[in-house]
Amino acid sequence: MNHKFRMIILVEDEIRLLTRIIILLSRRNLKINYINVSTxxxxxxxxxxxxxxxxxLNKLIKIKKIIKKIIGIIYINxxxxxxxxxxxxxNINMSNF
Structure with missing residues (x-):
């Protein structure tokens, strides 16, 4: 069952970091409803x-793990x-997954 989630990602000011994240999400056929970028x-x-x-929720946890491995990601809420x-x-304990 699909749920709606909000991901807040703090990243370093690096070129093409958002496009790498969007490509990861589109390869896993996730529906993106809203995107906002701010300094x-x-x-x-x-x-x-x-x-x-x-x-x-399981797909979201897998995506979080993959996004955290990208260079330039500071944290994800x-x-x-x-x-x-x-x-x-x-509040997800990542050691269980």
Missing amino acids: KNESNYTNQYILDVECS LYEIKKNNSYYKL
Whole structure:
């Protein structure tokens, strides 16, 4: 069963990093509903990507593992979007998967 999730990814200011992430998501046939790119802080040269995707929880965990291996990724936060458009942070222990 597909659920809606929000991925907030903090990355270094590197060229073509967003395209690598989008290619990974499209190869796994994930539906991307929303993309936003913003500069987190001018002095640190970091960007923040916000992606809303529809997939199962197991698929999301696999994607998180793959994205974390890309050079330039600082951290990834995952949130589940409920029907009333409220967000709940997912506390996933990666050692279980």
